[in-house]
Amino acid sequence: MPFETPQDAEDAFYDALESADAVAMQKIWDASENIGCLLPMAPMVQGPAVLDLLRSMLEQNGAVDIQVRHLNWIQTETMALHLIEERLPAPPGQPGTPPPLYAVNAFSKTPDGWRMVLHQNSPTPPPPGSAPPDMGPAGH
Amino acid sequence: MPFETPQDAEDAFYDALESADAVAMQKIWDASENIGCLLPMAPMVQGPAVLDLLRSMLEQNGAVDIQVRHLNWIQTETMALHLIEERLPAPPGQPGTPPPLYAVNAFSKTPDGWRMVLHQNSPTPPPPGSAPPDMGPAGH
Numbered sequence: 001m002p003f004e005t006p007q008d009a010e011d012a013f014y015d016a017l018e019s020a021d022a023v024a025m026q027k028i029w030d031a032s033e034n035i036g037c038l039l040p041m042a043p044m045v046q047g048p049a050v051l052d053l054l055r056s057m058l059e060q061n062g063a064v065d066i067q068v069r070h071l072n073w074i075q076t077e078t079m080a081l082h083l084i085e086e087r088l089p090a091p092p093g094q095p096g097t098p099p100p101l102y103a104v105n106a107f108s109k110t111p112d113g114w115r116m117v118l119h120q121n122s123p124t125p126p127p128p129g130s131a132p133p134d135m136g137p138a139g140h
Numbered sequence: 141m142p143f144e145t146p147q148d149a150e151d152a153f154y155d156a157l158e159s160a161d162a163v164a165m166q167k168i169w170d171a172s173e174n175i176g177c178l179l180p181m182a183p184m185v186q187g188p189a190v191l192d193l194l195r196s197m198l199e200q201n202g203a204v205d206i207q208v209r210h211l212n213w214i215q216t217e218t219m220a221l222h223l224i225e226e227r228l229p230a231p232p233g234q235p236g237t238p239p240p241l242y243a244v245n246a247f248s249k250t251p252d253g254w255r256m257v258l259h260q261n262s263p264t265p266p267p268p269g270s271a272p273p274d275m276g277p278a279g280h
Contacts, residue, residue: 032214034212034213034214035214036211036212036214036223038242038262041263041265041266042265043264043265044211044223044242046211046212046223071176071184071186072174072176072186073174074172074174074175074176074246074248074257074258076216076218076219076248076249077218078216078217078218078219079216079218079219079221081219081246081257081258083176083184083186083258102178102184102260104244104258104260106214106221106246108214108216109216117214117221118214118221118223118244120242120244120260120262121262122178122260122261122262122263123181123262123263124183125181125182125183126181
């Protein structure tokens with residue numbers, strides 16, 4: 001059943017993460033060589049390696065309950081960008097709440113409905129007053 | 141003079157950074173409220189605040205010589221995503237070379253030619269063997 005809107009595809013993406021469903025995950029992504037996925041602290045992967053990465057991540061981590069807040073949409077007839085804030089629970093045994101992550105999810109309208117073509121995470125800035133990690137020069 | 145391709149707009153974006161030209165920078169971005177910009181270790185900004193952020197950054201930092209390597213393109217008739225690796229020089233007085241950054245640049249085809257709608261930076265992963273910064277759980 002093809003996704004009729006970018007939001008349908010995005011809902012299915014987070015559902016697949018929350019149910020650790022690698023089969024569902026596969027149906028969400030465009031079959032192109034050009035798809036890309038950038039998870040925190042991992043190299044960017046492209047093409048079929050995206051599904052390999054997500055499959056091994058789901059097998060290792062199991063279901064992940066992600067709270068999602070939309071920050072922005074940019075959409076044309078054939079492509080959609082969703083800017084997201086993701087909140088994850090702390091890993092087992094670790095106290096506190098990890099900082100949220102930014103994400104951009106991009107979707108393309110294909111003959112098989114809307115499909116994901118890009119998922120990119122970025123860290124959110126550290127809280128005011130805390131020491132920022134050394135990530136190279138800020139502000140470019 | 142409108143940009144005839146997404147690449148023309150992207151070249152102009154990095155030219156504006158390399159010449160600290162805030163006036164040129166303004167002509168590159170779509171005038172929409174939906175544009176977004178996510179610089180390293182800074183909150184995501186949207187709409188007209190994007191140009192305010194870039195202007196103050198250019199005033200503070202001056203010209204920045206960024207080496208750009210394209211990792212991937214995803215393009216339809218009306219929107220284009222460019223996945224990039226950016227290399228910046230070390231800040232003055234600091235030895236060594238900062239790690240590269242990932243970036244996604246998104247462009248939309250408007251009646252005024254191709255315009256930038258999103259610039260998002262993400263850190264690249266730390267080199268193997270180094271201690272990763274604590275950015276929340278990896279692998280989601």
